[in-house]
Amino acid sequence: MIADAAQRERALDPARSFIVQAPAGSGKTTLLVARFLNLLQRAGKPEEILAITFTKKAAAEMRKRVLEGLRETGAHARRADEIAHRLRIETIDAF
Numbered sequence: 458m459i460a461d462a463a464q465r466e467r468a469l470d471p472a473r474s475f476i477v478q479a480p481a482g483s484g485k486t487t488l489l490v491a492r493f494l495n496l497l498q499r500a501g502k503p504e505e506i507l508a509i510t511f512t513k514k515a516a517a518e519m520r521k522r523v524l525e526g527l528r529e530t531g532a533h534a535r536r537a538d539e540i541a542h543r544l545r546i547e548t549i550d551a552f
Contacts, residue, residue, distance in 0.1 A: 465488055469492050471492075471499050475492075477489060486519055489519060490519060490523055493519070497523075502543070503540045503544055504543055506545060507545045510546070510547070516546050519546050520544055520546045524537045524544075
């Protein structure tokens with residue numbers, strides 16, 4: 458079991474906002490992608506969700522994983538193509 462499993466579970470709660478800080482390779486992007494996908498299911502518009510990262514590389518990786526996550530579900534594959542340009546996954550500087 459992951460030592461911080463309870464904190465990770467709480468971070469998926471769409472009723473709360475979070476800052477995720479952890480060392481490289483600890484699963485930050487995986488956690489944030491799961492949260493983003495969870496929020497997409499509840500949001501009226503993808504633009505209602507904002508994810509901010511520090512680097513362009515991290516933002517691009519997160520966007521890629523979110524779109525892959527949508528495509529994996531099958532039912533949302535078309536939605537991934539329709540909303541790709543509407544996802545607000547940005548760097549702190551771009552925001």
